[in-house]
Amino acid sequence: MIEFEAPVIDWAVLMPVLVVLAAGVVGVLIEAFVPDRGRRPTQIVLTLAALVASLVSVVLLWGRVATEGYAFVVNGTFLLTPFTLGIQAVVAVLAILGVLVIADRTRTGEDAFAPTAAAVPGTTYEDAAREAGLQQTEVYPLVLFATGGMLLFPATDNLIVLFIALEVLSLPLYVLCATARRRRLLSQEAAFKYFLLGSFASAIMLFGIALVYGFAGTVSLEGALYVLTHPQSQVLELMPALVIAGVLLITVGLLFKIGAAPFHTWVPDVYQGAPTPITGFMAACVKAAAIGALVRVVFTLAAGLDEPLRRDLEVGLWAVAILTMLVGTVAAVVQTDIKRMLAYSSIAHGGFLAVAFVGFSETGAQAVLFYVLAYGLATLGAFAIVTLVREQDADGVVLGEATHLSQWAGLARRSPWLAAAFALFLLSMAGIPLTAGFIAKFGVFSAAVVAGAWPLAVLGVLASAVAVFFYVRLIVLMLLTRPAEDAQETEHPAGDGVAADGTGGPEAKEEAPAGEGATRTLAAARSTLSRASVVVVASRGPATVAIVLCAVGVVLLGVVPQVALDWAAQAATFRPLQP
């Protein structure tokens, strides 16, 4: 008789992920049982509490993992290394800030989400839902599930779990992308694109996992590594192509999530269409988690590959880094929509991050950790500010976000502090000294130079110079240009990047003020649009807190980065495990 032996599970190690996923489940129950009025506050408190608890458990686990080197649960289905904990900490911090922005309803009393996201835009059903004052609170459990996936993503040795984590983080995001209150068609289009392309990427990754399994007979990354480094079986000599193709496909799946070229095409459309708080959350957290997973997979494999294969992998990463930096910066220069510009800038940052991979060194891992934190703070802050700059019609009714760049002209006159904070975030993204971005770039390029890849570093700095151009152009627009003066100056011929203009009737109708309940005619809405002025709506608090925290973080990491650098250095003691 075979005796079933229950696996010994070290629950403490699972805490950072479990607490978030469990809170997500509770959140779903809250939707079912808590009365309408109390639902939103309950959800917000629960979400924030869960994320803070997750962060606290990461901190508590830190001491233990730092001394033991790693923590291993159920044969590697869950694997905590100091680096993983570092990524989890970054994701948790950014997610807390992201949720603050998501929770803000601004003084208009509306959050960024449609009352009934499933309704076909422009139908009476939608109007009815709006008039009934329905509100969307499912976003909070969805955000929690996505965050849980992100926390798990870099924390596993098992490729199947890696895939599951990818799906757990992706599926809620597909839904969240479709829930924008305004520009509904654009939002749904974005979600559909993201879903289709994301499914392809998942399938490709799964196929890669299958190939690696076919080669090594195991879905454990460390196991595959073991087979690689101990070539006793003849299979290995017969089919080295299997593992190469497998690794390549897995890497493609991860690069897709990061938005690295040539797998970046979904980024601008999705970032533009998704509700802006979700865009910020995605841009900051998903990138951190996916980069963490990529470091985990690529660094582990690089340690086991033969020199020629390793060099091939490195050359591939060179190509991806160069292409991504190039595509991101060059395309960002010609954008006229602020969300699309930030999207391309986010692609470019993926390229800078890829630079740190060259050499697969601890310096590189350290640079990656600091970079995702610095970039995440600036990006979250920037998108949070985008949510507050709105259009306003002649009657003073606040409409959707003013995303055309020309509408940002002279923002400093309306709201100097907001403009200053945005300028700070842009300068940090540009890597200007005394901001977090500079120290981050310094680390990344150091890693490249250490690895002898100074041409890549030079290309990187030149791409940074191009990036500075469009960041600073926006700063000038906000701080130094008068609104009227600029109207002719930045108005480009329509077409590039302003997909919103092309979506026609329902789109324009969507711009009608939701709270009024009045369905305007198309013509009236159009004329309103053309006369819309720009207004900065006051936050009800949470978004302001998030912006202030991001700004403080950007400055502190730029001026006194020592603490964060020490922490990143400890976390980056990355070493492959030999089972």
Added chain:
Amino acid sequence: MTMSTFPWLTALVVWPLVAALATVLTGAGRGRPASGPAAGGGAFSAGAARTVALVGALVEVALLVGAFAAFDTSTAGTHQLTETYPWIPALGASYAVGVDGVSLLLVALSVGLVPLVILAAWHEQGGDHVRLRRYLATVLVLLSFMVVVFTARDVFLFYVVFEAMLIPAYFLIGGFGQGAQRRYAAVKFLLFSLAGGLVMLVAVVALYLQVPVDPATGLRPQDAFLTESVTGLPLDPTAERLMFCAFFLAFAIKAPMFPVHTWLPDVTQNATPGTSTLLICVLDKVGTFGMLTLCLPLFPEASRWAAPAIIVLAVISILYGAILAIGQTDVLRLIGYTSVSHFGFIILGIFTFTSLGISGASFMMLNHGISTGALFLVAGFAIARHPRRSQQIADYGGMRKVAPVLGGTFLVAGLSALALPGLATFVSEIMVFLGAFARWPAPVLVAVPAVVLAAVYVLLTYQRMFTGAVGADVAGAKDLDGREKTVAGVLVAALVVLGLMPGPALDYVREPAGVSVEHVGETDPEPVLGALEGSEQ
């Protein structure tokens, strides 16, 4: 706390920031309407804000006097008034400041010019007091950065400020300029500077990696970026040359030197004269200062290797800048091109590797700042008298008759620019020529005609603007008022004093020059004049 232990340099760095904050806050809460150029916080606060800025700048001058008093000229070649604190130990960066003779003079130039620029800008920005307040605050922030960059004894600190400085400078050009193309000029300036600066960043990283690892900890020392730590490292020749090129490119763009000077005339044409003064007379000195204090000691072998090419480029700058200056129709653009020529002289002097040439170049950094500053500011006074604020030389004429003091000060500043004996620039130019002749006779002979060209561009401009028939637009122009006379008078007096009595100032540059020659591993050649004198005897 005694004179020499007081943190003079940190005080010089921090005080302008305090003054900038005070300037911005003065009258800030005074119900400022959101639009309209004349909307300021009322006449009272506008006057108050600029007065606050001026007083702040004068207090800074007082602090400078204290620093001078604490400085010992007998050891001008070593860093004094030093302060060192760890800043980012993980990256080997420290907050380390200190001055030798040359850097003290350049700090003095920065600190001395700022009150004059503030005075000159008294009625600028089209009467928009809010803009003026912001302009003056930006100038003060820039001053703080300039003090750090000239006193930094840590390569990382130097680099950080070298780059961070671009942001206030960018706003000064693009935000507060008066030309129609100011944004274009500002973007060009920023992209040129950043392209150079970012390439330098790679070299800064590479330099850090050359610092040997401490075998006990496996890490690089926490003060790895101190200039002492990175000087005299055993470098691989190829790496050293590459790093030298990266540093030199950044400094040559900043300086600016042919062929990377093209941003400069656009900037001077579109910025206000006060901004140009700060940018060309002080900020660009960071380029030549960097060549002298970083390129030479850090990469001595590469400096010697590159010197012939640099000398050729410097000579081209000298001639090309002068020739292009002659052809200009815009007076501010013209002054910009003369600076290209003068920076050529400074670079020529540095790469002579003789104490005479380097002393001359160091002294010239100071003189050029004063004489070009005088030209910019006085030309700005002339432009302010034109009803359309035209910068075209052809729109003026005969102003000497209606505004004699204006004409006179412009002439003195111009004569200093053409190195007339008795004025400051003459001394330094002759030192550069003599120093260079001892080592590179042929290029010097090629460069000598530039002296004649300088006479052409200065005197021709003076002739067109200030002599002859009085131009219709400027017939009713008034002469300089008390404020403008103060600005012009201080600068002219400095030119005359330094020209007649260069000795005290040279005490500050002589010893550092010797140290630089030593760093680069050369010895002074036989003095040419001394040899001549000997043969006569």
